[in-house]
Amino acid sequence: MTDKKPQTMGQQYGRRSWAEPWKIKMVEPIILKTLEERQQAIEEAGYNTFLLRSEDVYIDLLTDSGTSAMSDRQWAGMMLGDEAYAGSRNFYHLEEAIREYYGYQHIVPTHQGRGAEHLISQAVIKPGQFIPGNMYFTTTRLHQELAGGTFVDVIIDEAHDPASTHPFKGNIDLDKLQELIDRVGAEQIAYVSLAGTVNMAGGQPVSMANVKAVRALCESYNIRVYLDATRMAENAFFIQEREEGYASTPIAAILKEFCSYTDGAWMSGKKDNLVNIGGWLAVNDEAVFDKARNMVVIYEGLHTYGGMAGRDMEALAIGIHEMVQDDHIASRVNQVRYLGDLLESWGIPLVKPIGGHAVFLDARAFYPHIPQNQFPAQTLAAQLYIDSGVRAMERGVVSAGRDPETGDHRYPKLELVRLTIPRRVYTQAHMDVTAEAVMAVFEKREETRGLKMVYEPEYLRFFQARFEPLK
């Protein structure tokens, strides 16, 4: 028995508590399967959390992509779908929202982010050109490679160090960018591929000062800057929180200023934009727009729906408006930080600072006895599911794939497991259960063995690869 009085979370932290700026109107039951059922499920899934059935998962932190909860207004907007093949009213609402909040002129709708990546890559990359960027993303780099380009990582070194607490680990290293320009020539650079925030680095932001400096350098060589705006609202929150002069600037104004230093953006609406499906490409250059708008009819659908239903575009337009509300974005990022702070205080190795959409466990430090070719992050994700039904995602050597030239695994410095938090879906209690699950797996770390890959698909292998436990 303890005579300690229970404390609210705010009291434990010596501040007033905060709560989510929404209340729940509809619920979806979730159940925790038994240990035996979970063991069988992960074995059937080849120790790959992408291959689990959602029904077998208790708390699903695989991704924040398309898994967020829509608001009552978005659902109401779904009823206003104009399902005309051409010229749907909802497309014009979407176009207005993108122009208002991101500031780009020309909009091409797509079914999701990779559809937009395909269009921009094909529209502006000439075979043999280079695309410098602040760390690769799987689908982005693949589309750049399929267009004949070569991605070059020019992110600051701190981004590759999980322990570095640099406030803007997503920044581009201007010396690395300059060095590439000097080496290959400005005309051999298709564009700078800038992501805000950087997913694979741990959801780390880019500062306003950095995007301005990148812009200035690129302007002097006539190089375009295109933005992966997938989690740019979260990036705006970090600028408001950390960068001098922005503490009282609204998220909407920060977002628009940041975008003004870029020539266009591709977007997975499934993240920041708070919808379950959808994406877009937006550019200022008419010639690029013309190409992309022509190509969209081959791969996605007519240029006023791009693979989305009218109702999807309406929900997307409303989601963009909700995304920039300061209380929404603060509660979203702070929920992620709540989970990260708990784990960090218990000594769990993770990427610091805690990013915008997820907590990234450092699987290399978690399992120092498992070599990278025995897939420590894949192992950790499987263990977490077995222990507690929590589903996470590998972001390490399996995700990095093989080098197209040598055929060897690419061994990234970061070998991570991502606990990704959907927006407006889980409560603080779910975060507590997750934290305890990570701790339980951590306590068993020494007896845990790695995996071997027994099936490997050619493209984006992490989605469908299968593994077996090492004896």
Ligand code: P71
């Ligand atoms: C995420 C996803 C979805 C995903 C994609 C690939 C492997 C595993 C999971 C998608 C992104 C993203 C960024 C920065 C473009 C896309 C593609 N992320 N840029 O993190 O994070 O968008 O999924 O709508 O096609 O789970 P798309």
